[in-house]
Amino acid sequence: MGGICSRKRDQDVLGGGSASRVSGRYGKSGSSKWLRNSFGHVAVADCQPGGNCPSLMELCIQQICKDIERYKSFSVLPRDISQQIFNELVLTHSLNDDSLVAFLDCALQDVHLGDCPGVKDSWMDVISSQGSSLLSLDLSYSEVTDAALVGLKDCSNLQEMTLNYCESITEHGLEHISGLNSLTSLSFKRSNAITAEGMQAFSNLVNLEKLDLERCSQIHGGLVHLKGLTKLESLNVRCCKCITDLDMKALTGLANLKELQISNCNITDFGVSLLRGLEKIIMLNLEGCNVTTECLDSLAALVNLAYLNLSRCGLSDEGCEKFSELKKLKVLSLAFNNITDAVLVHLKGLKNLESLNLDSCKIGNEGLANLSGLPLKSMELSDTEVGSSGLRHLSGLNQLESLNLSFTLVTDGGLRRLSGLTSLRSLNLDARQITDTGLAALTGKAFILLALMCFMIHHCSIMPLWCRFDRSDPSGPIWSSNFRCWNKLFATYFSFMLVDFKNLQSLEICGGGITDAGVKNIKELSHLTVLNLSQNSNLTDKTLELISGLEGLVSLNISNSLITNKGLQHLKPLKNLHSLTLESCKVTASEIRKLQVTALPNLVSFRPE
Incomplete structure (x- = not known):
């Protein structure tokens, strides 16, 4: 040394x-x-x-x-x-x-103390002593008060400040940050300090590009103080029930606004119409707002709109033809709406659509045919009326990386229809219809005997001819024609039977009838980083032994099973494991802690705790 x-x-x-x-x-x-x-x-x-x-x-x-x-x-x-x-x-x-x-x-340039225990006003002397070097500060969840913000006047180059859930700061404390003209990002989630009057302090932050006021319940009328913040690109007022259409009028001058989150606010179609002039908006979150499909006329004027969330808005099929006007959409969420297959007809022209969320909508098998030509990478079909037969429409989506089929009518046989999804990295089969038989498809283990039986049953009419081929002349017409026919049909069956999901990184199969026998197939999915087998009550310690070779696992959940403390030894090879959930198992927190200390250095979250 x-x-x-x-x-x-x-x-x-x-x-x-x-x-x-x-x-x-x-x-x-x-x-x-x-x-x-x-x-x-x-x-x-x-x-x-x-x-x-x-x-x-x-x-x-x-x-x-x-x-x-x-x-x-x-x-x-x-x-x-x-x-x-x-x-x-x-x-x-x-x-x-x-x-x-x-x-x-x-x-120091970065002082990030969010969730750090013991942060209080007396710490601010050291923090403010960093002076002009300090560029970012996070005091979230701390007990600091207005007095703590006084010393920040010496931190003239501070660019990012996060004060989420700081309940001891009041609107008077905001006066001490009004002179921090270098701030580009400011976050005050769920803060009683942010009132309409207190927001006057923001009017001087002329370089502000990102402002997060999520769950601030007293800001109605305060957005008017943002008028001069012409550099503002991102505004989050999610879950602020006090926000109404009138507040949207105050945003009309923010010409550089690209991201606007106003979900769960009292915004109607009229409020959305006030946003027409904000042509740079790329992302708009209207989840839970009182809007209808009439707002789509206004949204079509946002020519750069690529990300749109209309979940939980109570939308129906009426007026859904206007979706076809949103040509640049890449991400669309329509979850928890009263829409049916009729809406999907009008999505066919969205040639840029990469992500579609239809969770809990009344979507069935035939509606999926309208999505076959889209460049989708992510699909949420959870809790829909989609069954195994509908999956044939997804087989051509060769760019699909994430698919959620939880709580659908898909059975073991339906998995074979996903054979074309070679890019799939995340699969959620949270359904009671999936069993050990279905898991065999995940590793490309075809059910050969079943295929042969199906072939014999469906094509027995040609078998007598095939059996009568002339062995002395194998090139004869009977052999030639029938062998080619047999070979083609046999290959067709195997194209549906062979499904290779060996590149999966995330797999969730919860609440089904999976046993240790089925997990034998999962052990070959060597690229898995996330595995969730919770609610499969028949899984035993043998399951932990079978997956012990999945050394890339970062998150593992096998809650509500028959796992015991004895089985924990099989987890020792999983050095990358960060999260382990074994709730409602015969496992104690003390034994998991021993495992953490002796074998799993990266384990930071586990249950039971």
Whole structure:
């Protein structure tokens, strides 16, 4: 370690005596590249078998954080190193009153303390000491008050600030941020501080590009203070019931607005008509608003509209022909509306449509025929009237990557109709009709005997002729014609029987009749990162053994099954696992914690907790 860098005895950097001294040439503006490049080797003991060795930088950061009480100040370290130490302490929830003081005047650029325990007004002295270096600040879910915002006047270059769910800040505190003219992004989700009067402070934020006021319940009439924010591109007022059509009038001058979220507000067709002049809008979220298909006339005037959410709007088939005018749509959500197959007829001309959500609509098999020529990549058909026969219309959607068929009428046999979906990466079969038999199709294991039986039954009329071919002349007409016929028909059956989903990354089969025998097929889906088999009550510890080879798994859910503590040992190879859910199983939180400590270093979320 002696060759890291030249050291001077007269410069105390970390407050740990002469052993913690470093050359003055590594100032705040320095780069950590010197540290990365100066260490050629890492001790073999620090490398986990089968995994990647941590970099020497990472090892140093971890050790410093482990002994954080030894250090009084990081202000002389290069800024990017002190930033990494700070981030590690936040990530591990190790930052507290004592360790925070070491970062006084460190010129940190990013202070993200959302969800960090213990954040309060007294921390602001250290935060504001970062001065003009501070570029982004997140104090979400903290107990900071109006007084905490006073010191931010010295952070003149602050560009992004997030104060979501800060319930102790009032409208008077907003006055202290009115001078932060460099702000480009500001978020105040569910804040009582944001009132119509308090929003006057936003009128000076002339460089603001993104404003998030989701669930702010007292902003009716306050949007008028945004008129001068001509650079504003994104506005989120979702779930603000106080917002009405009159508030939309205040937005008419925001010519650069590209993204507008006004879902679950009291907006009607008239309010939507006031948006006609905002031609740069690309994304519009009207979910849960009191609009009808009449608003489509106004939406057609938004010539760049590509993302539209009309879920839960109570739409019916009447007026649905106007959907054909939305030529540039890429993403359309019509979930939870009273629409039928009649609407799908008018989607045929949307040649740019990549994502379609029809969750809980009255869509049936025949309506899907209208979607066959679209470049769809994602489809939500959950809780519709679609059955196995309707899936034949999807077989040509070779760009489809995500498909949700949960709570539909699709059975095991229907899976064979998905053979053409070679791009499929995510599949949800959350249906009680799917059994072990259907799972065999996921890995391309054809039911050969079944295919042969079907062939014999349906084409027995040609079999006697085939049996009478002349063996002495295999090229004869009887052999030739009937063998070609047999071969063609046999191939046709296998084109439906062979389904290869080996590239699946996400698979959900919940609430069905899946047993350990069916899971044998899943174990061959080697690219899976998400697997949800919850509500399959017959699964046992054998299932964990079968999937132990799926080392890419990041999320696993096998709740409401017969899994026990004994079976947890089979999860040890799943080093990438971040989330594990085994609720209503014979599993205890203490045993999962042991597994986390000894074998699953990346596991950050598990249930039972």
